[in-house]
Amino acid sequence: LREDSCWNEIVSSCIDLAGSSASDVRRQLNFVGVTYIEGFASFALPDTEDEDEDDDDDAPPNALCIATTNKEGETKTSTLRANKILIATGSSPFRPTGIPFDGKRIFDSDSINTLSYLPRSIAITGSGIIAIEFAKIFRNLGAEVTLIIRDNVPRNALMKIGLDKDISATLVADLVRGGIKIERGAQVASFDIPQNNMAAPIKITLEGRNGSDRPTGSKMELKVDSYLAAVGRQPNTQKLNLEKAGIELDE
Template identity: 40%
Template sequence: MKEQQFDTVVIGSGPGGEGAALTLSKGGKRVAVVEAHSEVGGGCTHWGTIPSKALRHNVRRMMEYNTNPLFHDVGAPKRLSFPRVLRFAQQVVNRQVGLRANYYSRNDIPVIHGRARFIDEHTLEVQGAEGKVVRLHAERFLIATGSRPYRPDGVPFDHPRVCDSDKVLSLAHTPRTIAIFGAGVIGCEYASIFRGLGVKVDLIDNRERLLTFLDNEISDALSYHLREQGVIIRHDESFTGVDAHDDHVRVHLDSGKQIKADILLWANGRSGNSEDMGLEALGIEPNSRGQLQVNENYQTAQAHIYAVGDVIGYPSLASAAFDQGRFAASHMLNGRCDYRLVQNIPTGIYTIPEISSVGSTEQELTAAKVPYEVGHAFFKDLARAQIAGQNAGMLKLLFHPETLELLGIHCFGDQAAEIVHIGQAIMAQPGEANTLMYFLTTTFNYPTMAEAYRVAALNGYNRLR
């Protein structure tokens, strides 16, 4: 069998693979991409970030319409079905696929569809459709195969009433009730989406509070608003079994509770896509969740085989994966990797309302014995939020009381994932440029949501008086 020769083969066309492939191609390298799915984009485009955020957007728009007093006299509240919002999400997915396929075409990067497996240190065998096999030889490889929902034993995922975050995207009806096991980012986002559609939601959490990596005040705010919307949150619960029937599913918890629902959505963890790739024979051992260990340059135990994105675990963000791919490619090209650019990356959580943060939390600063002060801007006091009817939420600034250095930015509410980038930009400035003074001395457009920075800065600065 004749082997195709490349400088680098990238396995996976999600954000990490795309970032690496484009960087290498623009650096003059001959690159190929292997993609197991029939279309490019990876899990981010087809099952994760894009469809879930498209779902959330339209559910939120419906909720805004139904709660706006201007429209209370024009008829009954509007209702959308889950399949209807899914159809819109698929339109967005299709546009993203076309856009990303064009990137590879414009940069002369061949995309080979099939499942890749190493047969030696420098050769991949790709099993394509209808049994077609292609062999690729390269000096370097980058694994960006992403992750999939974790499926533990004892959960009957083959039953139509039992879903994970991939399978739920093929749900053909709107359930009356749903039990969501796992209250991480995915579980909380889907709890918001389904509750917004009028579905009764039980959110089952095996921890004592939601999203423990968040600042406690933000986590508390999320819990309050989910409960206010009608979500039942059950903390400190562990799973013992599932009974799936023709007309319902019943979740058994270690506490003795039995949660009956139309649908179970299992959202408790993810596994890296590293199985059956021949990695073990090369001395690359995935951990129990299928994740690969890498060094600061994203190299695995084999220095010429790199890995980025969800398959290496934390932070498991599409934005971070794209940067990791670029930085790994820069190490291949130049022998160095500037990892500093992906420190203090923002988190975006698309619940209703949404959440975003960058930098340290109050509890982290307290544990590290770093003195800090707090500045708040509550959205209910901002003219732009009042105009938009988006009064729930706040911007929170953490800063050093002596140097005024910004230590953390935390936002909860409408447009949080956009608002946080202003603070991120200032935090990234060197020396004295990264202080509260920027917000105290800058004129913001009025009325805007960005004005929250001035309000929060004044609120915090006044605490020092």
């Protein structure tokens, strides 16, 4: 089979599995009597905070404004009140400035799921669990993988996110044993992406830092089919209007 045929089959299987899992969750919620609403929520917005108000002093104090859209594209807002509200809205990839994300050859840890081809080679920036997971996935699929980390010692980078020293060392050894190349003490300085030519490689210039294997500020060129930035995630709270709930953010 052609590589793209194999990759399309993998993507199709993942989509089917995700859809089946989501449907199963909905069935379980319905079975135990949990009301499921698909829409966007925020703590009472200024123009809706008085909507559906009543004079009942015993009404739950916390209000959410929920916007739902029907099949005809019409949006309806309603207010939901509760004594306690759990915020579990997930996260989105952190996108550093200077990286030309395009969803075709330059990806973050979400858009990589839309990859339409199996790259022969890929560079991944990051030293966390997500970066390592994708490094192992692509390596197991036969791609040449280069993991770019800023720390001089890969084990230390893993320890910074809470992994035990021995587990970190074992994990790094497993990556190297699996054929994943680790560019330590390095960061991406620039990208050269061929226009209208998916067959030509991306040229990534790496810059040495922290006096690693190469002198600080020294340059080297890396040629790959694709690039993934997996450098952390940020909470999906921007549109929740948290200040209305008296919640202060520390960053």
